[in-house]
Amino acid sequence: MSTPDPQQQPWDRPRTGRRRQEAPAQQAPSQQAAPQQDPSAPARRTAAPDRTAQGRPFEPVERALSAAEQNRADDVIERISATFRSRVVGQERLRLALVASLAAGGHILLESVPGLAKTTAAQALATAIGGSFARIQCTPDLMPNDILGTQIYNYGTGEFTTQLGPVHANIVLLDEINRSSAKTQSAMLEAMQERQTSIGGELFRLPDPFMVLATQNPIEEEGTYVLPEAQMDRFLLKEILTYPSPRDEHAILDRSTSGELTAPRAAAPTVSLEDIRFLQSAVDRVYVDPAIKRYIIDLIFTTRGTGPRPIENLTQSVRVGASPRGSLALMRVGQAHALLHGRDFVTPEDVRALAHSVLRHRLVLTFDAIAAGMSTESIIDAVFAAVPQP
Structure with a gap:
């Protein structure tokens, strides 16, 4: 058998076709390895078995996704990424965080000083998806009913009718969320965690897929409020944006002088809601x-x-x-x-x-x-x- 390339990661080495071994039973605390343990010493409790001889470590015996499913997932990811890059210069880590959050079915909080493309990035993601999109500009006087919806009395029929709020969309952008009051911020807890809203004692399911993209300025900015810890925990990711590199900022200036930044753009989505549901189911597996x-x-x-x-x-x-x-x-x-x-x-x-x-x-x-x-x-x-x- 050929010797593995020492420059190659273990999981990039080819399989040998043998089934991987089961992880060994947990050992007593006294047998746990020290940080600089000798390789011949017993493995610590949380160590994985050496599977480099059996195949790539951490890999299942049977493929979790077929080649066709992996190719479809790659295609969906690339189409979303292409839309992002057409709107935002640089910010590759932000692109990775946005696409990962969407694929994982979670929500994301973007934080930076004004002018670093938080809103533009969120709109680019929404543009790529063929679903409903709602933007909510958060202000101190924004009320929970303005987001969730309310009941309106109909004088003609003498009955209340329910008017759903903008949160009932596939992609919801909460722009400058920390400029809204704590009462309004807390109104999003049920929607973000349970994917439903309660209006007049009646439950309304949110559409599938559902994702919240929230932006905020640093707390030192005037007129901002601290987000409750319970709501912060509902965000799958919190990404902090940094200033662009000189090369990226030069590209921004080039796009501006060429009119590309202000040119009308096609609103046709690049992926469907079914594609997003497939992507999320692929992550599950x-x-x-x-x-x-x-x-x-x-x-x-x-x-x-x-x-x-x-x-x-x-x-x-x-x-x-x-x-x-x-x-x-x-x-x-x-x-x-x-x-x-x-x-x-x-x-x-x-x-x-x-x-x-x-x-x-x-x-x-x-x-x-x-x-x-x-x-x-x-x-x-x-x-x-x-x-x-x-």
Whole structure:
């Protein structure tokens, strides 16, 4: 048998056709490996078995998706990405976060100073999808009924009729969500989590697919409100946009002088709602190995100050760790990231790829940590450094 290429990742090596072995039984804590454990020592509890001799690690015995299904998913992803790139210059990480959130069936919060294409990016995603789209400009006087809907009395019939609000759309853009009051922000909790609204004691299901794209300016901006922690946790991802590179900003100027930025654009969608439903069902079937699930659990427990590799003095910096919704989000985004990169199984790199976006809004720092200038991203990096990869 040929020797594997040392420059090649284990999961990129060809299969040998042998079935992968089951993960070994959990070992006692006294047998857990140290961070710099000798390779000949017993494996720690959360380590995955060495499957490089049997095939690519973390891969199912049977393919989770057929070649035709993978090709269709790739085509849908590329069409959405092409629409994004036609509207937004650069911001590739934002494109990845938006498409991953859509494929995973989650909601996304975009934050940056004004002028970095938050609204343009959200509109580009909505344009690509052949479904209903609603934009809600959040202001301090916006009321919950303005979003959810209300009952209107009909004097002719003497009855109340229900008028559904703009949230009853496939893609909902909440522009500058942190300029609305806490009462209005909280009105979105039921819609985002349970995909339904309650109007006059009657439940109304939201369309499928349903996705909320919210934008906000930094909290230091005048006239903004802090989003409740319960609502922040409903967002699958929180992406923070940065300034474009000199090359990208030069391209923006070129598009402006050529009239491309202001030219009328075709409104025809590039993908259908059925394509989006297929994409989300494909993400459902992306295989997650038990070792990957244990890895995710170890990461989340470490954010709470527990876990197999606790970080010293972490509780002095983190007031609230990630909830079980954080575990679900890491796994779901890992599945979406794997599919976006042509695989039907999750690797540790898929879990790590968008970890900042998944966890940055789920960790609550202490006042001392904030005063010291510590960021949630630095905490997340420390957690991933402390927990060994399977």
